[in-house]
Amino acid sequence: xxxxxxxxxxxxxxxxxxxxxxxxxxxxxxxxxxxxxxxxxxxxxxxxxxxxxxxxxxxxxxxxxxxxxxxxxxxxxxxxxxxxxxxxxxxxxxxxx
Numbered sequence: 712x713x714x715x716x717x718x719x720x721x722x723x724x725x726x727x728x729x730x731x732x733x734x735x736x737x738x739x740x741x742x743x744x745x746x747x748x749x750x751x752x753x754x755x756x757x758x759x760x761x762x763x764x765x766x767x768x769x770x771x772x773x774x775x776x777x778x779x780x781x782x783x784x785x786x787x788x789x790x791x792x793x794x795x796x797x798x799x800x801x802x803x804x805x806x807x808x
Contacts, residue, residue: 718755719743722785726751741774750775755787763795772797 723730728746742750752771754761763784775782784795796804 714757715753715755718785718787719753722751722753726783726785741778742771745778745780748781749783750778750780752782752784753786754784757789759789761786761788768795768797 719730722728723744726744726746726749728744728749728751730744731740731742743753744751750771763786768782768784771782771784781800782797786793786795
């Protein structure tokens with residue numbers, strides 16, 4: 712199994728989400744996995760860095776809003792995993808605690 716597929720499956724388990732059939736390769740099924748709250752885009756690289764552009768963030772945001780969810784990126788750079796959220800979403804999340 713390819714590393715990116717392992718990452719998507721691991722994220723589905725970790726975030727208690729369902730994999731999106733076709734892994735977001737169609738306009739009407741965006742993202743890699745989703746649950747009631749989040750549309751999750753999973754990225755994995757064996758390189759030392761991952762480039763994240765405003766255009767890529769806007770695309771993920773638009774797809775999440777279209778599916779009535781919040782956008783989340785789960786990125787694995789070699790052996791380090793991070794989650795990227797929009798600041799307002801993060802602030803709203805911690806206010807609920």
